[in-house]
Structures are given as C-alpha cells and as structure tokens.
Amino acid sequence: MNQEASAGASQVPRGTPAEPGAPRASTVLVPLDGSVHATAALPVARALAELEGATLHVVHVAEPVLSPHELLRAAGLAPDELRGLVIDQAVGPPAASIVRLAREGQSALIVMCPLTKATEPPRELGSVAAAVVREAPCPVVLVPPGRGRRPWALRRIAVPQDGTPATAAAIEPAIELARRSGAALDILHVAQPGAPGPAAPGTFTVPQYLDQPQHEWPVWAREFLDRTRALCHCPPSVQTRLFLRAGEPAAEIVRFAAEQQSDLIVLAWHGSLAAERAATLKGVIRDAQCPLFLVQVQSA
Secondary structure (H helix, E strand, O other), rough: OEEEEEEEOOEEOOOOOOOOOOOOOOOEEEEEEOOOOHHHHHHHHHHHHHHOOOOOEOOOOOOOOOOOHHHHHHHOHHHOOOOOEEEEEOOOOOHHHHHHHHHHEEEEEEEEEOOOOOOOOOOOOHHHHHHHHHHHOOOEOOOOOOOOOOOOOOOOOEEEOOOOOOHHHHHHHHHHHHHOOOOOOEEEEOOOOOOOOOOOOOOOOOOOOOOOOOOHHHHHHHHHHHHHHHHHHHOOOEEEEEEEEEEEHHHHHHHHHHHHHOOOOEEOOOOOOOOOOOOOHHHHHHHHOEEEEEEEEEEE
C-alpha cells in the first residue's frame, strides 16, 4: 500500500528546538572518541549548528588531561578541520560527561554516531550512545557511521507517526527544522495489517478500510493535515506531504527514507531502551542510511 496526499492527552518533547523568535541554544555538541566512524557526525553537526545559529562544540572524553596537539589527534581531527568549532576535553565517565556538558552549554542538539566500534553480538547502540540518548537534556541526532565525511544538507525530512500524541510530538520540531532550512516535510503513517491499533488517548487512527481510496484516504489525509497545521502552526512556506504505507514499521520507515532520499528522519520515542521496548526505534537506528533526530517524549 502506497498512498500520498499533498498540501502546503498532552505529550512533552524533551528539549525541542526553540520557537521562532525565542532565544537559541548556544551549542551543538559533538562527542568524538578518536575513531574514524565517530567523525561521520561532523558534517551533519556543522550544518545543524548553522541552522541553529549555534557554536559547534567538539568534546573528547579522556584521562589524563592532554595538550592541545594531543587532544586534536586523540579526537581524530586535522588542523584544517578546526574552522568554526570549539574543541574541549572532559574527564570522567564518557556518557555522564557528555550529558553534563550539553546541560551546562545549553546545547540545542547532541550529534553523534550510535556505534563507533564493532561489537559481538552486533548492537544498534553502543553503551555510551545508549546512555546519552536516555539522559540527554536535548534531542540527539544519530549519524550512521557508514555515511562518512561527505557534506550534508537538509532538503527533505521524514517524520514517521502512528496517530498517537507521542509520535505527533515529533512533527513540531520537524516543522521548525523545515522552516529554517527550506526542507520539504514528508509525514509517514505506517499501518500494520492485522495488528491492534494504538490505544493511547487522543490517537487519530487511520481508517479501517483503505481499499476505497476515492473516499476514505482523501478524507482522512485532509483532516490529518488540517490538524497538523492547526496544532503545530505549520507555515505555508513548508511543503508538507502525507504518505501511507503498510507493513512492519521499522522496515517501512527505512525503505521510505531511502526511496524519498530523506536527509533526516525525525522520530519520537518514550525513553526506554529495555530489551522488549522501542523495537521500531532500534530497527531504524540499525538500518537507516540517513541521520535520525530523536525527540524523547515524557508524559505531562
């Protein structure tokens, strides 16, 4: 199933981008551990820092304290890559140090790779990235290490949602990113045939019978887009499209982002990475080929 429409209970996202006219956060924080994989976060972080009007702050966590030359080498940077950034060293447990610096620096975002070293068995997230994602005071952008150091620009944003207030919380920061960058916004609803629908209060579910697209789909899509614009103050300048797919959510999100050549996936989640939780999030982290912007949602 592949449908598209085009048009121009409370959940609280943790540390979402500022509203238009509000003071901007001062830094975009990039942890580097010295591995080649970790530096894949830099091009994405540079572009996002420009959009945020923020300073790019690179941090390397290590002991003992290093000289400036040693710090540069330990972070995996060349001297000509220092333009427009601040590099710092932190001492202590890596994840706790990264979270502390993000809080003290009023960071808009933390941008990092989910896994910088090979592990057995393979994992979606390394231990440091998992702890940062759970505890960060701001959204975390995870950059697939395989994308390397090639330049990155934000032209198309994918926002998966299932009609619940929690996933809808990702739309507002996505709209703000689209407004700043001029990117197109693609909202994706994935239906699972045979699976029970979400039971969260306030859920706006997809129609039960979508085999009548001349009626069911256009009406639902129009109402959904109207609600989105009203709730999130979507400006007319943001090009918004709504898509419907059917299948396993993580696989469909990854496939959709690849087909649309999305530069960023914006995804809301509830904050638990326990073994039996966040299956969709973990699947997208594992398989997506573009960066993933995580909005942690807490109940009001």
